[in-house]
Amino acid sequence: MGAETGEGGLTQLAGKVVWVTGASGGLGEALARAASQRGAKLILTARRAAELERVRAACADPTRVAVLPLDLLQLDDPDAAAREAGKHFGPIDVLVNNAGISQRSRVLDTSLDVYRRIFELDFFATVALTKAVLPGMVRRKSGHVVVVSSVVGYISSPLRSGYAAAKHALHGFYDAARAEHWRDGVKFTLACPGYVKTDVSVNAITGDGGRHNKVDPSIARGVEPAACAEVIWRAVEKDREEVLVGREALVVYLKRFFPALFSWAVNRADPIQ
Numbered sequence: 001m002g003a004e005t006g007e008g009g010l011t012q013l014a015g016k017v018v019w020v021t022g023a024s025g026g027l028g029e030a031l032a033r034a035a036s037q038r039g040a041k042l043i044l045t046a047r048r049a050a051e052l053e054r055v056r057a058a059c060a061d062p063t064r065v066a067v068l069p070l071d072l073l074q075l076d077d078p079d080a081a082a083r084e085a086g087k088h089f090g091p092i093d094v095l096v097n098n099a100g101i102s103q104r105s106r107v108l109d110t111s112l113d114v115y116r117r118i119f120e121l122d123f124f125a126t127v128a129l130t131k132a133v134l135p136g137m138v139r140r141k142s143g144h145v146v147v148v149s150s151v152v153g154y155i156s157s158p159l160r161s162g163y164a165a166a167k168h169a170l171h172g173f174y175d176a177a178r179a180e181h182w183r184d185g186v187k188f189t190l191a192c193p194g195y196v197k198t199d200v201s202v203n204a205i206t207g208d209g210g211r212h213n214k215v216d217p218s219i220a221r222g223v224e225p226a227a228c229a230e231v232i233w234r235a236v237e238k239d240r241e242e243v244l245v246g247r248e249a250l251v252v253y254l255k256r257f258f259p260a261l262f263s264w265a266v267n268r269a270d271p272i273q
Helices: 026-037 049-058 078-089 112-140 161-184 225-237 249-257 259-268
Strands: 017-021 041-045 065-067 094-097 143-148 186-193 242-245
Touching: 017 026, 017 078, 017 112, 026 041, 026 049, 026 094, 026 225, 041 049, 041 078, 049 065, 078 112, 094 112, 112 143, 112 161, 112 186, 143 161, 143 225, 161 186, 186 225, 225 242, 242 249, 249 259
Parallel strands: 017 041, 017 094, 041 065, 094 143, 143 186, 186 242
Antiparallel strands: none
């Protein structure tokens, strides 16, 4: 069975097979736990098998949760990964592309290798897994792809040139995919959080590929992962095409309706605040 719609055309997670990447902590863990509470069957993917097992144990029903450790920077055969995921509970009904990495470095200080690494994980791995599960969704005339983008998928800010570029690219790709496959019953939701209280800034990479290894004050003040996950799943259940999460969503509208004011503000902003 695919990701069926219930009354009013709403996507129901109960009993559906949900594959979450980047599920070993932070927002990915919160998304997994919230989906488990809704009765979904889960496949959890990240590099750290021990952390995936911890998340599995914390889910509402661990017997309906499987772990599939993968390094998405080394995703040589995405179709094989999708087949492996499907061995646990059957075909994937909902793919949640959450894995990614952020950046903290100036354009002049950032190597091309770092830009390629960001795009490999934030864009190409996401696209590869989507293309791996999409044919089955099209055949079943049912499925939902959730993409965790960011507010910087709409705007950009200092020290995040590669990260923002990769998130912008996701919007272009998935807008096209949605237009091509809506008749096939496949849905796409772009989730665009602002600051979420996770290790995203700690794990962000610098211009030479090292770790930022700091908690940005803005991240420390961010939305709790569980609250963000709840907003995202409610948007998916309502089949929304996009959802903005957090106060930072206001900046998107500032750029849209007052571009000169936005430019003035972002040019003078502290890039790590």
